Amino acid sequence: MEVIIVREDRIGDLVADEIAALMARKPDAVLGLATGSSPLRTYDAVADRVAEGTISLARARAFTLDEYVGLAEGHPCSYRTVIEQDFVSRVDLPTDAVQGPNGGAADLAAACASFESAMREAGGVDLQILGIGTDGHIAFNEPASSFASRTRVKTLTDQTRLDNARFFDGNVDAVPVHCLTQGLGTIMEARHVVLVATGAGKAEAVRQLVEGAVSALWPATILQHHPHVTVFVDDAAAAQLELADYYRSTYAHRDSVIR
Numbered sequence: 001m002e003v004i005i006v007r008e009d010r011i012g013d014l015v016a017d018e019i020a021a022l023m024a025r026k027p028d029a030v031l032g033l034a035t036g037s038s039p040l041r042t043y044d045a046v047a048d049r050v051a052e053g054t055i056s057l058a059r060a061r062a063f064t065l066d067e068y069v070g071l072a073e074g075h076p077c078s079y080r081t082v083i084e085q086d087f088v089s090r091v092d093l094p095t096d097a098v099q100g101p102n103g104g105a106a107d108l109a110a111a112c113a114s115f116e117s118a119m120r121e122a123g124g125v126d127l128q129i130l131g132i133g134t135d136g137h138i139a140f141n142e143p144a145s146s147f148a149s150r151t152r153v154k155t156l157t158d159q160t161r162l163d164n165a166r167f168f169d170g171n172v173d174a175v176p177v178h179c180l181t182q183g184l185g186t187i188m189e190a191r192h193v194v195l196v197a198t199g200a201g202k203a204e205a206v207r208q209l210v211e212g213a214v215s216a217l218w219p220a221t222i223l224q225h226h227p228h229v230t231v232f233v234d235d236a237a238a239a240q241l242e243l244a245d246y247y248r249s250t251y252a253h254r255d256s257v258i259r
């Protein structure tokens with residue numbers, strides 16, 4: 001796991017560099033998109049580069065991580081709407097090249113299975129962008145999620161519903177109780193995982209993610225078993241890392257070795 005501690009306002013550009021390198025190497029790459037505030041600067045940076053003509057996503061495909069159950073199609077808080085607004089509408093990725101789990105389906109289990117098949121048929125995710133919840137969840141894999149889990153229905157914790165109430169005009173009762181989410185096993189199949197976390201509220205989750213024991217109590221810790229994870233954090237989110245100096249020094253010397 002590579003841990004990169006930088007100023008928050010640099011993270012978007014650094015993640016966009018990773019995406020640019022992937023698209024240059026593989027123009028029909030498959031991206032994994034996350035919602036939430038953590039990837040917003042990345043989406044801004046990628047949109048700028050698409051406008052400048054230095055990145056093109058015209059041949060790419062994308063899969064989103066998760067979706068609330070039961071929100072009407074087009075609901076402003078549905079992750080399909082959010083990802084369209086925050087990212088897809090601002091880049092040259094065709095709208096029909098983006099797929100997410102369908103939280104409005106009558107048969108939710110079938111919707112999860114067909115989402116998993118679509119990911120498989122696309123050849124899997126090349127680069128997965130991730131945030132992390134304050135309780136260590138990734139996508140909506142709440143504590144005690146199975147490390148082998150696939151896309152399925154989950155029940156949100158009270159903490160996650162409270163954290164996400166800000167998107168529902170502060171009304172926690174409006175936040176759905178259920179969601180569909182890629183499983184931890186699904187996310188672990190992405191070839192490169194890029195996780196972004198900023199702010200003091202994420203410091204404990206980041207400490208567990210990077211240096212904690214791998215445990216179902218902190219679902220993101222499964223990423224310690226992934227061969228290619230890059231974690232971008234600002235000073236506040238890195239504040240509880242015991243080996244922060246080592247990560248800083250590793251990053252400072254990263255260009256002096258052949259990669």
Ligand SMILES: N[C@@H]1[C@@H](O)[C@H](O)[C@@H](COP(=O)(O)O)O[C@@H]1O
Nearest residue numbers: 034036037038131132133139140
């Ligand atoms: N399902 C999403 C996650 O994918 C996201 O990583 C997390 C953190 O969000 P934020 O980046 O806004 O802190 O929130 C939600 O629960």
